[in-house]
Amino acid sequence: MGENIFTGIAAGLRTYLAGAGVPPLASEFIVMVVKLLAVIIFVSLNVVWLVYMERKVAAYIQCRIGPNRVGPKGLLQTVADVVKLLAKEIIIPRRVDKIVYLAAPVLVFVPPMMAFAVIPWGEGMAPIDLNIGVFYVLAVASLSTIIFWMGGWSSNNKYSLVGGMRVVAQMVSYELPLVLSLLGVIMLTGTLSITEIVNAQRGTWFIFAQPLAFLIYFIAGVSEVNRTPFDLVEGESEIIAGPYTEYSGMGYAMYMLAEYGSMMVISCMCTIMFLGGWLAPFGWTFLPSWFWFFIKVYAMIFIFMWIRWTYPRIRVDQLMGFGWKVLVPLSLANIFVTGVGMYIYRAIGW
Amino acid sequence: MKTQTYVLNMGPQHPSTHGVFRIILELDGEVVVKATSVPGYLHRGIEKLAEARTYTQVIPYTDRMDYLASMLMNWGYVAAVEKLMGVEVPERAEYIRVIVGELSRIASHLVAVGTYSVDIGGFTGFLYCFRDRERVLDLLEMVSGSRMTFSYFRIGGVADDLPPEFFPPLQKFLKDLPSLCDEYDGLITGNEIFQARTKYVGIITPEMGINYSLSGPVLRGSGIPYDLRKVRPYGVYDRFDFEVPVGKNGDCFDRFVCRIKEIRQSARIIQQAVEGLPEGPIMAKIPKVIKPPAGEAYAEIESSKGILGCYVVSDGSPKPYRVHFRRPSFINLGYLDELLVGWKIADVIAILGSLDIVLGEVDC
Numbered sequence: 001m002g003e004n005i006f007t008g009i010a011a012g013l014r015t016y017l018a019g020a021g022v023p024p025l026a027s028e029f030i031v032m033v034v035k036l037l038a039v040i041i042f043v044s045l046n047v048v049w050l051v052y053m054e055r056k057v058a059a060y061i062q063c064r065i066g067p068n069r070v071g072p073k074g075l076l077q078t079v080a081d082v083v084k085l086l087a088k089e090i091i092i093p094r095r096v097d098k099i100v101y102l103a104a105p106v107l108v109f110v111p112p113m114m115a116f117a118v119i120p121w122g123e124g125m126a127p128i129d130l131n132i133g134v135f136y137v138l139a140v141a142s143l144s145t146i147i148f149w150m151g152g153w154s155s156n157n158k159y160s161l162v163g164g165m166r167v168v169a170q171m172v173s174y175e176l177p178l179v180l181s182l183l184g185v186i187m188l189t190g191t192l193s194i195t196e197i198v199n200a201q202r203g204t205w206f207i208f209a210q211p212l213a214f215l216i217y218f219i220a221g222v223s224e225v226n227r228t229p230f231d232l233v234e235g236e237s238e239i240i241a242g243p244y245t246e247y248s249g250m251g252y253a254m255y256m257l258a259e260y261g262s263m264m265v266i267s268c269m270c271t272i273m274f275l276g277g278w279l280a281p282f283g284w285t286f287l288p289s290w291f292w293f294f295i296k297v298y299a300m301i302f303i304f305m306w307i308r309w310t311y312p313r314i315r316v317d318q319l320m321g322f323g324w325k326v327l328v329p330l331s332l333a334n335i336f337v338t339g340v341g342m343y344i345y346r347a348i349g350w
Numbered sequence: 351m352k353t354q355t356y357v358l359n360m361g362p363q364h365p366s367t368h369g370v371f372r373i374i375l376e377l378d379g380e381v382v383v384k385a386t387s388v389p390g391y392l393h394r395g396i397e398k399l400a401e402a403r404t405y406t407q408v409i410p411y412t413d414r415m416d417y418l419a420s421m422l423m424n425w426g427y428v429a430a431v432e433k434l435m436g437v438e439v440p441e442r443a444e445y446i447r448v449i450v451g452e453l454s455r456i457a458s459h460l461v462a463v464g465t466y467s468v469d470i471g472g473f474t475g476f477l478y479c480f481r482d483r484e485r486v487l488d489l490l491e492m493v494s495g496s497r498m499t500f501s502y503f504r505i506g507g508v509a510d511d512l513p514p515e516f517f518p519p520l521q522k523f524l525k526d527l528p529s530l531c532d533e534y535d536g537l538i539t540g541n542e543i544f545q546a547r548t549k550y551v552g553i554i555t556p557e558m559g560i561n562y563s564l565s566g567p568v569l570r571g572s573g574i575p576y577d578l579r580k581v582r583p584y585g586v587y588d589r590f591d592f593e594v595p596v597g598k599n600g601d602c603f604d605r606f607v608c609r610i611k612e613i614r615q616s617a618r619i620i621q622q623a624v625e626g627l628p629e630g631p632i633m634a635k636i637p638k639v640i641k642p643p644a645g646e647a648y649a650e651i652e653s654s655k656g657i658l659g660c661y662v663v664s665d666g667s668p669k670p671y672r673v674h675f676r677r678p679s680f681i682n683l684g685y686l687d688e689l690l691v692g693w694k695i696a697d698v699i700a701i702l703g704s705l706d707i708v709l710g711e712v713d714c
Binding site for chain 1: 356358364365366380467468469470471472473474477478481537538541543544546547694695696697698699
């Protein structure tokens with residue numbers, strides 16, 4: 001498994017196209033399309049795998065075995081489920097706002113997919129290396145609020161409406177500590193480029209320099225992807241399934257799969273901002289950089305799942321109280337401490 | 351800004367109303383302004399059906415009331431008929447009744463604890479409780495041949511003696527039970543979020559508890575140590591040494607904790623009953639055709655949900671003239687509408703779950 005297997009493929013493709021007499025602009029375009037397609041396919045497959053992984057993790061936490069019938073070790077269970085859901089009728093209740101109702105599950109996959117455009121899967125393996133990558137991911141990820149709200153509002157169901165209201169309240173309040181916690185890292189590095197932030201962690205990972213920011217980011221991230229203990233949006237024991245209540249078949253499946261997509265985005269960002277991205281720990285560079293990246297992302301995802309299957313759900317007022325009274329002041333304090341620390345650091349001139 | 355309340359119909363197909371219970375909620379945002387509970391979706395007319403059956407044929411119907419603690423439902427009914435007939439139940443049968451009744455109580459409380467964990471949003475606790483409930487059901491299956499609707503009690507005794515292979519797994523279960531309870535305490539009770547969700551939520555004051563005739567863990571959660579097994583012992587309960595766990599604040603948390611503590615106490619009772627199990631017959635001498643003398647009788651037992659009362663009227667024929675059940679789940683629901691006002695949607699589920707209703711019993 002070579003370090004440059006993927007960049008090698010891209011370079012090979014470019015050389016081949018140049019040899020075939022394709023003009024540089026067109027060849028660049030083709031390479032870009034191939035790259036993005038690869039990311040989209042990879043993310044979709046990964047999401048299918050994550051559903052299986054979640055079911056297995058949940059099963060072992062709950063003293064069960066989990067899916068073990070379809071395919072070896074039940075590996076094809078999600079595929080079978082998706083095929084089944086594809087064959088299901090898409091029920092459109094009579095009094096829904098049809099266009100918005102049908103658009104929401106299609107659009108829900110867009111924000112996480114867009115975010116993946118700038119995620120570096122390994123050294124030099126970002127599909128697009130934006131100089132404001134962090135800003136872009138935050139901006140794109142917060143779009144999903146509107147899509148959940150679309151589903152909740154258009155369903156014309158009170159449970160969906162309550163769920164939609166909760167989405168907006170929750171995401172807006174947790175977006176704030178999410179962004180503020182990343183500010184500490186950005187202050188330390190002085191850049192918004194993802195590649196540069198990862199390279200700045202060659203000495204120490206930012207989880208050690210900014211432990212509080214990591215904690216805040218992680219908690220706010222759990223809330224952003226609506227997972228237990230912050231899964232009030234679905235809150236199946238209270239409001240059935242929140243915005244998804246009226247959806248059936250693939251419409252419902254899209255919401256579910258998008259949740260795993262968002263979870264990957266949050267885990268990737270955690271890895272990039274705090275866990276050193278693709279950098280190998282202890283100088284163990286015998287494994288390629290993209291391999292390290294995946295180990296870290298999956299460790300984060302496992303923690304997400306672990307929490308989900310251990311904790312109960314908090315109440316809506318406690319959620320808001322925790323967000324505004326604890327996380328926001330803490331993240332502001334973190335920025336203050338980071339600033340003072342940097343000033344002293346420079347003044348002493350270590 | 352002008353706002354208005356809206357009506358949210360919760361149930362009968364809602365996942366967390368523990369069956370087909372329906373509450374019509376008038377909400378202001380997420381806060382309950384008015385709640386109207388609508389039971390009756392599982393009404394089968396058991397009391398009326400009983401009038402067309404012989405006394406023994408009524409027993410399987412009682413199984414279907416609180417199907418999570420069928421043994422105790424059997425007990426309530428046969429106790430009333432025995433009182434009416436003046437039958438003296440043999441001692442061994444009384445001990446067997448205590449053993450299977452307390453096992454049934456453990457099974458019922460395990461369901462209550464597990465489903466409450468789901469109501470609060472933690473799914474894992476549910477499966478832990480059900481894993482252990484399975485062992486109780488296996489034990490009761492050895493006794494009665496059935497997993498849930500046992501029909502094991504008979505008027506004047508029990509249907510069959512305990513099989514010898516029943517005792518080793520029972521001892522093993524009793525030995526494991528305290529550590530299993532510690533596991534639930536660690537996973538569910540001790541969780542910060544769980545406590546934040548349940549402490550000081552849905553407080554029932556002792557006065558209101560008595561005024562609304564609540565019973566069982568719902569009343570004891572409010573700090574009133576009223577347990578029929580202790581205050582008015584029936585059967586052979588006066589021979590056992592056990593405590594009646596009570597709560598302090600009367601909130602959801604106390605009611606929940608009471609149930610886990612009662613599981614531990616039930617284990618103590620079973621242990622003593624097994625040790626003191628006397629030899630002898632398991633059935634009193636009663637005629638083939640049961641014809642109680644004309645008259646009426648009312649007997650009460652402490653079921654897992656509260657006080658189960660059974661009122662039987664006989665006109666001297668082989669069929670009861672009238673049977674009425676005082677179902678604790680139903681009576682405990684009486685205070686619900688008042689209790690819910692001012693709490694949020696999520697608390698509605700938390701409060702309803704803490705009352706631990708079984709719809710088969712509510713609607714009868």
